[in-house]
Amino acid sequence: xxxxxxxxxxxxxxxxxxxxxxxxxxxxxxxxxxxxxxxxxxxxxxxxxxxxxxxxxxxxxxxxxxxxxxxxxxxxxxxxxxxxxxxxxxxxxxxxxxxxxxxxxxxxxxxxxxxxxxxxxxxxxxxxxxxxxxxxxxxxxxxxxxxxxxxxxxxxxxxxxxxxxxxxxxxxxxxxxxxxxxxxxxxxxxxxxxxxxxxxxxxxxxxxxxxxxxxxxxxxxxxxxxxxxxxxxxxxxxxxxxxxxxxxxxxxxxxxxxxxxxxxxxxxxxxxxxxxxxxxxxxxxxxxxxxxxxxxxxxxxxxxxxxxxxxxxxxxxxxxxxxxxxxxxxxxxxxxxxxxxxxxxxxxxxxxxxxxxxxxxxxxxxxxxxxxxxxxxxxxxxxxxxxxxxxxxxxxxxxxxxxxxxxx
Numbered sequence: 001x002x003x004x005x006x007x008x009x010x011x012x013x014x015x016x017x018x019x020x021x022x023x024x025x026x027x028x029x030x031x032x033x034x035x036x037x038x039x040x041x042x043x044x045x046x047x048x049x050x051x052x053x054x055x056x057x058x059x060x061x062x063x064x065x066x067x068x069x070x071x072x073x074x075x076x077x078x079x080x081x082x083x084x085x086x087x088x089x090x091x092x093x094x095x096x097x098x099x100x101x102x103x104x105x106x107x108x109x110x111x112x113x114x115x116x117x118x119x120x121x122x123x124x125x126x127x128x129x130x131x132x133x134x135x136x137x138x139x140x141x142x143x144x145x146x147x148x149x150x151x152x153x154x155x156x157x158x159x160x161x162x163x164x165x166x167x168x169x170x171x172x173x174x175x176x177x178x179x180x181x182x183x184x185x186x187x188x189x190x191x192x193x194x195x196x197x198x199x200x201x202x203x204x205x206x207x208x209x210x211x212x213x214x215x216x217x218x219x220x221x222x223x224x225x226x227x228x229x230x231x232x233x234x235x236x237x238x239x240x241x242x243x244x245x246x247x248x249x250x251x252x253x254x255x256x257x258x259x260x261x262x263x264x265x266x267x268x269x270x271x272x273x274x275x276x277x278x279x280x281x282x283x284x285x286x287x288x289x290x291x292x293x294x295x296x297x298x299x300x301x302x303x304x305x306x307x308x309x310x311x312x313x314x315x316x317x318x319x320x321x322x323x324x325x326x327x328x329x330x331x332x333x334x335x336x337x338x339x340x341x342x343x344x345x346x347x348x349x350x351x352x353x354x355x356x357x358x359x360x361x362x363x364x365x366x367x368x369x370x371x372x373x374x375x376x377x378x379x380x381x382x383x384x385x386x387x388x389x390x391x392x393x394x395x396x397x398x399x400x401x402x403x404x405x406x407x408x
Contacts, residue, residue, distance in 0.1 A: 019195045020203070021084040025064040025317055027190035028079065028092065031106025032060040033146055033183065035091040035174055038205045052175020054091065057143045059113040064321050067113050069142040073218035074116050074245070080317060083200030084191070090204055092190050093183040095150075101157045108153035116145055117247060143174045217278060221246035224268045233264035250347075257343035266346040275354040282358065286365070295372045302379035312380065315373045322366040329359040 023034075035054040037043050046055035058068040064080050084090050095102045095109075140148070150163040164172050164180050177183070224230065225246050234241050234249070237258035243249040253261055269275060298311060336352030339345060 017195050017197055018199060019193060020200060021087050021090075021191050021193050022082065022200065023079050023084075023090075023092070023190050024192060025080045025321075028060055028064075029094070029106070030060050030062055030110035031095060032186070032190075033093040033177060034058040034060070034066060034079075034204075035093065035177060036204050037089050038207055040207045046173065047175065050173035050175055052173050052178075054175040054178070055173075057146045057174040057177060059110065059146045059149060061110040061114045063324055064317070067117060067145070069116075069140045069145040070215070073215075073222050074140060074145060075214045075218045076117060077214060078321070080321065081201045083203045085203055085205050087187075087191060087193075090187065090191065091178065091185060092187045093177065093180075094186045096182055096184050099182050100159060105150070105153045105157050105159065108156055109149045112152045113145060113149035115247070116140060116149070117245065141170075143172050143177060144169055147172050147177065216281065220272065220274055220278075224265070224272065224274065225249055227264070227268045229264045230261075230268055233258070233261040237261040250351075253345065253347060254339055254343075257345065259344075262343070262345045262347050266350060269347065269350050275350055279354060279357055282361065286361065288361070288364065291365070292368055295368050298372055299375040302375040312373070312376050315369060315376060319366065319369050319373055322362055322369060326359065326362045326366055329355055329362055333359050 034057070036056045036058075037047060037054050038056075043055035047053065056068070056070075058066040058077075060079075061067045061076070064078055065076055066079055067074060067076050069075075095106050099105065147163050147169060151169070154161055154163065161182070163182060164176055167176060167179075178185075222245075225243065230249075234243065234252065237256045237260065238252065241252055243252050249265065253265065333352055333355035336348045336355055340348035340352055
């Protein structure tokens with residue numbers, strides 16, 4: 001994702017408008033399944049081997065956020081401001097309302113998917129369609145992540161069925177998910193075409209997607225998990241333990257309160273400077289001072305009676321994103337502080353300090369956005385909608401700050 005400064009510079013070098021598609025975050029709900037394909041060799045290979053139309057699957061776990069299993073591991077991404085080149089490259093599926101306890105199943109599937117956050121990626125996922133390989137216990141393939149979450153949720157709700165019947169979990173490719181008799185295609189309700197002078201942050205169907213912040217976090221945490229000193233401490237603390245993600249490692253430390261394990265994880269965090277680097281990456285991506293200046297421009301224009309088209313709905317969505325982000329950060333911060341105190345555990349103290357700083361940053365951003373929304377609403381009411389200024393659907397304060405919503 002680009003900062004406001006980079007977005008502005010890009011706009012200055014391009015006067016031609018661009019047409020692409022976006023997913024409306026207000027029309028996407030937890031439990032929705034997103035299928036995509038790209039022009040890349042990897043995507044073509046997956047579709048060719050599995051003889052299906054899609055090569056990747058992701059699961060909506062909360063407002064505006066999806067989870068996916070990719071090369072760097074199981075990551076989260078924000079869908080707001082993300083584009084699509086070709087509408088046929090995406091498919092949005094939703095559990096049919098006729099399925100018993102559909103709402104509960106969708107909610108539990110989102111929770112189950114979130115529990116796999118920051119697990120590793122299964123490199124043998126596609127190969128198992130043509131070779132007799134053993135299932136990968138450590139990592140997940142993208143469609144396995146999605147289908148497994150739904151199968152757990154359906155079972156928990158007493159539904160003795162599988163999301164994709166008559167196929168083993170390790171033999172379900174992304175394109176096979178469309179075969180499910182329990183899903184509706186709701187793409188038309190959520191995707192819309194826009195014309196803009198600015199590019200989206202990135203494209204769901206681009207050939208070579210850039211690394212996103214949460215991918216960096218997942219790679220770093222998996223690396224910390226596999227540190228030799230950490231692995232030795234895990235076996236000493238609980239010989240039969242085999243945490244597959246940093247989250248599971250945290251749960252092991254919470255349950256055992258083992259001081260040797262705590263020392264090993266804390267030392268790995270400090271040696272890698274994970275907390276410092278993560279915070280610095282977030283601050284750089286947000287470019288808070290520039291975001292404030294751009295917001296002030298919108299507020300000043302609003303005071304003169306001019307409101308940018310789409311600025312109000314965009315700001316409303318951002319306010320909701322950061323309200324949820326702040327709530328989650330606050331809860332996580334308080335939880336880490338509690339765990340650190342209960343077991344005198346430095347690992348949770350370090351992670352709590354990181355969450356506290358990110359919580360403060362989210363508070364600052366949310367305050368700016370709320371002031372901006374209030375000014376825009378007031379100006380629109382005063383002008384009775386007569387002074388709308390047509391412009392890109394991405395007003396500047398949107399750009400660069402969404403990275404802060406990708407919480408660890």
